[in-house]
Amino acid sequence: MAVLLVCGCKTDFKRFESDRKVSFNAGWEFTLEAKEGVGNGGLDDRNWSEVKIPHDWSIAGEIKQENPSGSQGGFYPGGIGYYRKSFSYDSSWDGKNVSVTFDGIMSNSEVWINGQSLGTRPNGYVGFTYDLTLYLIVGENVLLVKADNSAQPNSRWYTGAGIYRNVWLNVKNKIAVAQNGTYIVAEDISNKSATIKIETVVENTTGDKADIQVVSIIQNRAGEQVAEIQNDQSIDANGQSTLNQKMTISNPACWSFDDPNMYLLLTKLVSNGEVIDEYETPFGVRDIRFEIETGFWLNGENIKVKGVNNHHDGGPVGAAVPDDVLYRRLKILKDMGCNAIRTAHNPFSPEFYHMADTMGFLVMDEIFDEWIASWPWEDYKDRGKVTHGYHEHFEEWSQRDLTDIIVRDRNHPSIFMWSVGNEIPDQCYPEGPERLKPLMETVHRLDPTRPVTAGCCFIHLANDTGFSSLLDVTGYNGGGGSVFYEKDKAVYPNRKFIATEIPHSFQTRGYYQTQTDMRSPQQGIHVPNLTESEVFADYTNKYYSSSYDNSSVRISARDSWRRTDSLAYVAGEFRWTGYDYLGEAIKGWPARFFNFGIIDLCGFPKDHYYYYQSQWTDEPMVHILPHWTWPGLEGKVIPVWTYSNADEVELYLNGKSLGAKSNKGQQNLTWDVTYQPGELRAIARTNGKVVSEKVMKTAGAPASVEVIADKNAFKADGLSCVHLEVNILDGDGNFVPNAGNQLKFEISGPVENIGLDNGDPLDLNSTKLNERKVFNGKALMILQSTGQPGEVLVKVSSQGLASASIKLKSL
Incomplete structure (x- = not known):
């Protein structure tokens, strides 16, 4: 398979500005009260307040049971918000094209400039650009934005509200590389060389035909030039042209998890010896492929995808996530051994993909959570998953949204798959495959280098309609009994498998129960109770979940990864989820979210974090659970577990050995320990040598x-x-x-x-x-x-x- 090279910004993920693109986040005002005069830039001044963009007004609102977002939206408020920005015309814009890019407005947005409507966009996760050139005036100009998130519920999780991603002002010459106008593919990759194919779209908005030179220069991460090519190009008046070029890089440094090497493509447009435009595209060289029997391969190495699903919110900050907050969240996952992230279930911010590129994550870039249909047990099949969800816009907007995301993101080396849907109910109906085909055709046309997948639950129904067999790689979600792969492997021997969303297991940080709580265990692998009766009876709360890996749907984290790791044809798994996320509070009021994450809302690891670290990393580690502060349980037997990647673990209580146990081939080790206050110590050894140690002490007041x-x-x-x-x-x-x-x-x-x-x-x-x-x-x-x-x-x-x-x- 040809492999895409990638990126779309500077490798310093914190700064994306260039001569053509500057931040337009400053100077915005906001109101939730304005009702009249929309579009004329003259909304009542008494209602405006200064805000910092990105901005999520919902996270600052009151959580109330009567908020129409309901449990799916975490009971946060919606509404209609307006943003206004006044800015002065700059004389340097004379003779140039000026546009504004919004990376994300939640949702159903409309934008005006000086009273002129520029357009509407319903999808809050898809960025867009409006040309301002014809409407700008000398002097003061006014941008007005309406963000309408009032129709609730419109999602199955917390969305946020407002201009929650960055805004950019773009200024470029009349002859310039189009926005997202480069597409880079690496082919024939070896240790000695890689062929770099470059497609460049050049726009000419002058009234005259233009003859220019397109100069493409590749630099390595040290800033050294490693390849260059130049071609003449003619562009019709008020038209555009596409130029295809090909270069060779010698001894390429390939992009990988451990060494996410990036190159930079510098595109220069030259007219009469003068550089009239420069455009930068970072990218990475890597080879990806999926094999029927052996799963995923990266740069010639057979790799297990060790992934998580994440939603777009940043916990305490809501949907407006600063770069430093996003980086910390990704770094915590990286330290756990995670190598892949699925964007559940919509496109993320541009900054996320730049960080994934430079930190070394694979990304399954997912576009839609719903198309048109509702679940097969509903009375009306064409009403979507939620009352005001994307099904209201799918037929009109899906191709536009899909195209915009593919063109924006296809140069990122981190992206290794496109997902066109998550648990789409359409998969269960005959219409499903017919709705899937045009989406796949669009992806294959715009980017033939990556496979297309979708997360399928009720896999038996997706198999019956033929939906699952159309996909390049079939994604298995844990819902509806989609746990066992062997049966489908026997029936569909040429299918490529990846676990897109499994397991669904629950933990609350620092909370434990010894009685198992599993939903639909008959469709998976049941976890036995750890004790005959509940040890922590005084700590029972239905809104919290046990951290023993005995609270889940169909299958535990340990059983799920054990199966994925042992089946060579399953490329890997994305567990639900990496982080706790706002919304989808399945136990209802008064919870604002549920306990799906490996890591809590603040970024504090739960016990599952250390389980995955023991399976996904080689750096010696050992972890003990539960904690050892249990007043009132003296004399009770408490199951004590360890997670480790060492050969053996020995457990001590108050200096006395409780025995050493072999850890080879084990998911966890367990001791039944009679509780007494003091110190638990776990010593991990490999080849007889101590490689890691963990101490847990009983705390006082x-x-x-x-x-x-x-x-x-x-x-x-x-x-x-x-x-x-x-x-x-x-x-x-x-x-x-x-x-x-x-x-x-x-x-x-x-x-x-x-x-x-x-x-x-x-x-x-x-x-x-x-x-x-x-x-x-x-x-x-x-x-x-x-x-x-x-x-x-x-x-x-x-x-x-x-x-x-x-x-x-x-x-």
């Missing part, structure tokens, strides 16, 4: 607050963020895993709180407040620069505890 910053200095740019992890400690400095103390934050200096959370699905307080309880001993505050330099002091206090302070610098 809460005594002090601890604050840990992920950085002590940050840029005074209005963008950079600092994460403050807050822990409750006892008098000996031990973490208190059952603490629930109320915290108060006092902040001075040029920062603002953009999100304070604790990971508790039942805590409905606003994340914008400076007070919150810890949940099971922990909380997280995210601070963002206001754009000014200076010293920052944060004091965190709790009644009856020793407070903590931390000093930071904005530079």
Whole structure:
């Protein structure tokens, strides 16, 4: 298979500006109250307030049971919001084309310039560009944006609301490379060379035919030129042309997980010896393929996809996710051994793909969560999954949205598959394959280098309609009994398999139950109860889920990965989910989300994190669960588990060995331990040598607050963020895993709180407040620069505890 090269921005993922593209985030005003005068730029000035773009108004709203978003939307508010930006005409724009790009407006947006409507866009996940050139005036200009997220529910999870992604102003010459106008494919890749095919679209908006030279230069990551080609090109007046070029790179440095090497394509347009346009496209050289019997291959190496599904929200910050917050979330996954992310279930921000490129993640880029149909047990099959979902727009907009995303993202080396749907009910009907075919045809036309998939649940119905067999690679979601692959392998021997969404397992950080809670175990592999009766009977809460890997749907995390790893023809799996996410609160009010993630809403790992780390990494590690602070359970037998990648683990209680056990071929090790306060110690050995050690101590009463910053200095740019992890400690400095103390934050200096959370699905307080309880001993505050330099002091206090302070610098 030919392989795509990739990217679309500078390898420094934090900055994307160029001579042609500058940030247009500053200077916006916002109102939720304006009703009259839409389109004339003259909405009532008394209702406007300054906001920072990206902006999500929903996350700052009150969580209420009566909000029409319901449990799917986490009971957050929707509504209609308006944004306004005034800006002066710049004389440097004379004779040039000026446009504005919105990377994401949630949702059903309309944009005006100086009272002139530029268009509407219903899909809140798909970016778009409007040409402003004909409507700009000398002097003051006004952009007005309507973001209509009032029709609820319109999604199966929290969407956010407003201009929640970046806005860009594009200024280019009348003859220029089109936006997203380069397409790069690497072929015939070997250690000695790689053939680079470049397709460049050039636009000419002058009234005259133009004769130019297109110069394409490839630079390595050191900035050294490694290839160059030049061709003459003629473009008709007010037209465009496509030029195909081919170059060779010697001794290519291929893109991979461990070494995500990027190249840069510099495209120059030359007229009469003068450079009239420059356009940069980062890319990576790599070879991907799927084989029927052996799954996925990257650069000639057979690789298991070790993936997670993630939604687009950033937890405490909602849908408007700063770069630093997104990077931290991805780094935590990388440290777990994760090598792939599925964009569940819509396109993500451009910044995400740039980070995936430069950090070394594979990406399954997913476009749609629904088409037209509803589930087969519903009365009306053509009404979608939710009342006001994308089914209302699919027939009119799906091809446009799909095209825009493919063209925008197809140069990213991280993307290795396109997914055109997730658990699409249409798969169950005869119409499903007919709706699938034109989507696949569009993807194959725009990007023939990557396979097309979709996440199929009720796989037996998708098989019956022929839907699943049309896909280049068939995606198996865990829903509807899509757990066992062997039966389909026997019936469809030439099928290519990947587990797109499995397992669905639940954990609440620091919460444990010894009685198994599984949904539909008869369709999967049942996990036995760990004890005859519940050990932690006093801790039962239906909104929380056990961290023993005994709370799930159909199959546990351990059984799911064991099967995926043992079946060579299954390319890998994307588990549901990497992070807890807002919405889809399946237990209903008063929960704002459920416990799907390996990592909680704040980015604090749960026990499952260490299970995957034991399976997905080679760096020696060992982890113990549960914690060892259980007042009132003295004398009770508690199952103690370890996760490790070492050969054996020996467990000690208060210095006494409870025995060493072989870890070879095991998913976890377990000891039945009679609880007594003190110290649990796990020692992991490989080849007889100690390679890792973990200690768990019984904590006393809460005594002090601890604050840990992920950085002590940050840029005074209005963008950079600092994460403050807050822990409750006892008098000996031990973490208190059952603490629930109320915290108060006092902040001075040029920062603002953009999100304070604790990971508790039942805590409905606003994340914008400076007070919150810890949940099971922990909380997280995210601070963002206001754009000014200076010293920052944060004091965190709790009644009856020793407070903590931390000093930071904005530079």
